[in-house]
Amino acid sequence: MRTRLIVMTMMLASCGAGQGTAGPPGAGVAGELSDLVAPEARGKQDTGYYSNVAVELDGAIAGRIELADDASGRRALDDAEFRDTLVQLQLRYAKNGLKAYGLHLNLTAANADVLAPRREGGKIVFVYKIAIETIVTKADLEAGGVRSADELTGQLVRFDAPADPREVFARAGALCASNYKTLDDLTEENYFYYFDSKKQACAQRVPLTRGAFSIRATLPKKTAYPEYDRLAADGRIDVAAYFGAAHAADDGSVSAHDAGLRAWRAFRETLLARGFAISGTADDASAMGERFVRTRASLTETVNVIGPDDLAKPHADPAVLARLIHNNEIIIYAGHAFYGSLDLLDEPSTYPKDRYQIFFMSACWTYEYYTKQIFRNKATASDPSGWTNADVVNDTEVGWFNNYAAVSRILLTNLLRGAETGGREGERRYHWGNIVTSLNKHAFDAYTQYGYRTHELFGVSGVRTNTFTPR
Structure with a gap:
């Protein structure tokens, strides 16, 4: 099975855009070790929905x-x-x-x-x-x-x-x-x-x-991991990063100081600093974006990146988002929630059949807006809950634009390392509880450092029935 990890950081005039006093997202590249979950003596508790906050x-x-x-x-x-x-x-x-x-x-x-x-x-x-x-x-x-x-x-x-x-x-x-x-x-x-x-x-x-x-x-609790065995089964993990502009002009142009553009640059810098090399375009059908590739722990890891400049071009393909969701298995979306009216997520044809997918819905109030919408369209006759083939990481508060590059990076780093190590690396366990805790730690640190009005409250839904156990 060809596994694709999609990090689709869609920053389209998010409700947390342009607020606070955070510095440029690209001001220095964080070391990979600093993004990893903290070591622990034993596994933490988790739920069908899990959050440490x-x-x-x-x-x-x-x-x-x-x-x-x-x-x-x-x-x-x-x-x-x-x-x-x-x-x-x-x-x-x-x-x-x-x-x-x-x-x-x-x-x-x-x-x-x-x-x-x-x-x-x-x-x-x-x-x-x-x-x-x-x-x-x-x-x-x-x-x-x-x-x-x-x-x-x-x-x-x-x-x-x-x-x-x-x-x-x-x-x-x-x-x-x-x-x-x-x-x-x-x-x-x-x-x-x-x-x-x-x-x-x-x-x-x-x-x-x-x-x-x-x-x-x-709701009941259990320790739950992403289904790393299913992600790594074919020896490759493909990542797509979709960055939109925070504020696009009427003609589609984007300011050089736009928060979405800066986040896209920061994400690219991280990939290059961590051993990825550019190799072709992100989306073959539209020839949009860039593809970054590296090999680690016998896994081929591909990150397909589409930025605001790609989306601002006159002939940008509006179907690229739905196509990426359909053709890939793990989706991380960080941007504007559109008050719950992102209709493509409620189209059954958007989703691949019988594939496990991870969604990172890092936008305003996505627990309220999109969690069950995804599960409803992932459900099958044998899995009416939709949980077997989907885990949904969501936010219960405002999503802040200046955090999107960092939280996408943190999630991606831990998912890749979890797949590379079989979920455990010494006392470091890459289960959902620790991953969500790392996301919330960054959100709270940014809130206190930069004076945001609120901070994100990340959690994950649909993991209560996950079956993966580290070797």
């Missing part, structure tokens, strides 16, 4: 939808797909209400259990219940005096959301939005991100219904 909780949301009794609303009486679309949309508007309690809701959920819709008081009404997960940070637990996430089991958290979650921006404008800069920032697609049900005039323009999130349990 956050815990995943299993729960359920109960909610209520109210629609006008007109032709559009009456679709809910007999159209199950339409009802499910409304539920998924209302869940997005629950995001901020739950975040006020420190809960980061996964915004991609399974189909809801819906009670029979009915006419009530001149409206079409139905209630639903849906299983869903959320993240709570350990810092929030400590601030609330909670010693263990297990103490939250059985708790009920209430929230308000639009009774009819369609076209909320068109109805409310700025009346239900907070923390935006100008009205031009608001669209129908991203309005849930700024939605504030507590604004005084909001309920007058957009009727609200109350929902509840019940916490059922913390």
Whole structure:
């Protein structure tokens, strides 16, 4: 099996772009040893979702939808797909209400259990219940005096959301939005991100219904490694690094000082400093980018790099991202989350069948936006969870542009070394717990050093069923 490790650092006007006072990403190349996970005496604990700074909780949301009794609303009486679309949309508007309690809701959920819709008081009404997960940070637990996430089991958290979650921006404008800069920032697609049900005039323009999130349990733990045997089975690991511009002009041009361009340069410098040599183009179909190759521990390691200048060319191929995902096995995406609307990740044809893939979704709130989206499209009849063929490294906070080159480098370094050594090198173990801890250490160090407003909270999902054990 031809294994490809994709580091696709797509820096397209990320929500953390251009903030803080970090120095240039290319100011010196870090030594490889400094990127490796710390040695340990024995393996650490890991979960289906693992993070050293956050815990995943299993729960359920109960909610209520109210629609006008007109032709559009009456679709809910007999159209199950339409009802499910409304539920998924209302869940997005629950995001901020739950975040006020420190809960980061996964915004991609399974189909809801819906009670029979009915006419009530001149409206079409139905209630639903849906299983869903959320993240709570350990810092929030400590601030609330909670010693263990297990103490939250059985708790009920209430929230308000639009009774009819369609076209909320068109109805409310700025009346239900907070923390935006100008009205031009608001669209129908991203309005849930700024939605504030507590604004005084909001309920007058957009009727609200109350929902509840019940916490059922913390999810079980185990030590889990990437499936290194599957990655190295054919004697090669291929890496693709996709760097976009932080801010491109209307004509597509990119400033020489753009953070994405600087990160691309820093990543290239690292590859050259660590024994890679340039050998051809990154993508054969489009002839875009550069290919870097080295041989280590009997593995041929290839890094296919596409930079902002490649993407700014008039004839740049817009299909290159989907093609890289389809043709490769491990994807690391660090950039703009597009408020969860990166539709190519929800196209089954984007993904290869029956291949193990690692995704690094290093963008704003990717645990909430994209984790289950990937698993849903990786699922098979024998693996309905999608976990067998995917591990997803995600972020539960803002992604900062100035960190993207470093966290991509750290993840890549440890995955390659893990594949080279069979997952263990003396007391240094390249399991997901240690890799995620290394990512979060860098994020916190950058936060304290450069004065960022927040820092990333990295974790990994889908690893509970991983089977690899170091030799």
